[in-house]
Amino acid sequence: MKVTGIYKIQSIKKPKRCYIGSAINIYSRWATHLSNLRKNTHHSIILQNHFNKYGESDLQFSILLGCEENELIRIEQYFIDSYKPYFNVCMYAFSRKGTKLSEEARKKRSLLLKGNKNRLGKQPWNKGKHWSEEHKKKLSEAHKGQTAWNKGKKGLNVAWNKGIRGLKRNRSKKAA
Numbered sequence: 001m002k003v004t005g006i007y008k009i010q011s012i013k014k015p016k017r018c019y020i021g022s023a024i025n026i027y028s029r030w031a032t033h034l035s036n037l038r039k040n041t042h043h044s045i046i047l048q049n050h051f052n053k054y055g056e057s058d059l060q061f062s063i064l065l066g067c068e069e070n071e072l073i074r075i076e077q078y079f080i081d082s083y084k085p086y087f088n089v090c091m092y093a094f095s096r097k098g099t100k101l102s103e104e105a106r107k108k109r110s111l112l113l114k115g116n117k118n119r120l121g122k123q124p125w126n127k128g129k130h131w132s133e134e135h136k137k138k139l140s141e142a143h144k145g146q147t148a149w150n151k152g153k154k155g156l157n158v159a160w161n162k163g164i165r166g167l168k169r170n171r172s173k174k175a176a
Contacts, residue, residue, distance in 0.1 A: 003027065005066035006079050009087065011050060012058050019047055019087035022076035024069055030061050047087040 003026045009019040023029035033042065034056070042048040051059065067075050076093040084091075 006064045017086040022072040
């Protein structure tokens with residue numbers, strides 16, 4: 001069953017500590033939270049540390065309010081403002097605004113962005129791929145004769161595009 005709304009993750013031993021979130025599918029989102037916590041990769045380092053110290057049995061999941069998808073962010077913000085949740089890294093619904101990076105995180109981000117032409121922090125599409133000269137030659141051969149607009153299209157798309165142009169040329173030649 002899919003439930004859309006606002007949820008809370010609360011510590012049983014320390015009830016003032018909670019996390020407020022929203023989801024289109026709350027049950028699926030809970031499963032993601034638990035999976036990330038178990039793998040020690042949760043985005044909220046505060047919640048992750050609590051989980052590591054007190055365990056999974058200390059966390060209680062509950063649905064605060066069911067609502068329409070288009071109202072999720074507004075209502076989540078209301079609950080964040082009301083509860084002032086201890087485990088939330090960001091106090092703005094659907095935003096990282098207001099979060100502060102540690103000195104180490106800022107240095108890592110700085111190194112990541114240095115020399116990167118795209119300053120938004122997005123990685124190039126071929127990050128980590130180091131192609132051999134042989135592979136580069138094969139790619140070059142595969143793209144010979146293609147115009148810029150159909151470069152990279154494979155299989156039927158290129159054949160279909162060339163086929164249409166070929167049909168038009170053949171018709172005009174036959175008609176002449």
